[in-house]
Amino acid sequence: MGTNITIQCWNKNFGVAFLLHKDGYSAPIQRQKTNGGSTATFTLFKVTPADSGTYRCSYRVKGCCLLFSPRADNVTLEVIPGPTPPGGSGGPSRNLVVAVAGGCAAAFVIIIVLTVSVLLIAQRRRMQRDERPGGEGVNCL
Template identity: 70%
Template sequence: MDQEQDVAEFSLAGMMKEDSGTYQCQYQGLEPARTSQKSDPVELVVTDHSYPPPSISLSPKEHVEMGSNITIQCWNKKYGATFLLHKDGHSAPIQHQEPDDGGTATFTLFGVTPADSGTYRCSYRVGGSYLLFSPLGDNVTLEVIPRPAPPRDNGGASRDLVAVVVGRWVAAIVFIIILTISVLLVAQRRQMQRDERPGATSRSPEAVQFQVFPGDSEGLTYAQLQVVTPSTHPPASSTTPEPPIIYAEVGTRGPR
């Protein structure tokens, strides 16, 4: 453009595959007269409809649940170089892949979500040209089904409340049992300490009666004797010793 202006517009009519490439702009100032640096580059991609579009397939199926892995394959055995995967609504390809020996490129979507739902197409870059591509091929549509929300358990809160109440009752019962046992043990210990004190009264001896049937050959008659049951406690000391007492009655018969 030779005229002085702030904006310049360039048109390319009758696009040909040779027009594909990288473009930049620059301007020339008047005062002082010098040329600016080049602008950032832009790439012009040309679609050549003389090349057949690629084929496409989707597996395992078009309607899948969240978290599934999806495989999309694109192929063109004769012309395919680098394959590109397009999704409607996106200006640029979302993936690119080199084909295998059979001319097939495999794109994998891992753990799909509802955001992956949409329409997909493929194209390929013609061999030997960086910005010359085939037209878009047929499309496949992917629908990702959200997982249903787990059913709400209305009785869960009630069961939790019952569990809390039962747990508190059990804890209270255990506490009462432990407290009762502790009181009994303390009472028993105090009783044993009283029994071990000097001058403590021992238990009453048990009376046992020994009787000899009439007609004893010696003619002896035994009175009632008291037998003292041995105690496990040491004998209590006393300042005044008590004399031992023996109760016995002996009877004899004269000679006949």
């Protein structure tokens, strides 16, 4: 993951342009014109798991505008995420988990503070009511 990968295509006949196809895409993902040679090298830069898949080459036949070769044998690329380097954040998914956990913790603290505040205010009102004359305090005879 994160490295550059090269795929080399060649043919016996001289083609005008090579095409790199990825299964699942209707159009070629890269094209390369040749200068009379019979090889082409395609590079996939800093590959990620999204680059995993099956690749094939074809070429446009020399002397004909719309005639292409059949697609060649396939090459399968599997990109596996490596371990997180020491001190690394673990990527966007880990950052999202940390943000959600932090938000939940903050919400929990706010709920506790509000609950304690409401209970203290209710306690204070009860005490003030009990201290008023004619309140529910202690009656002397």
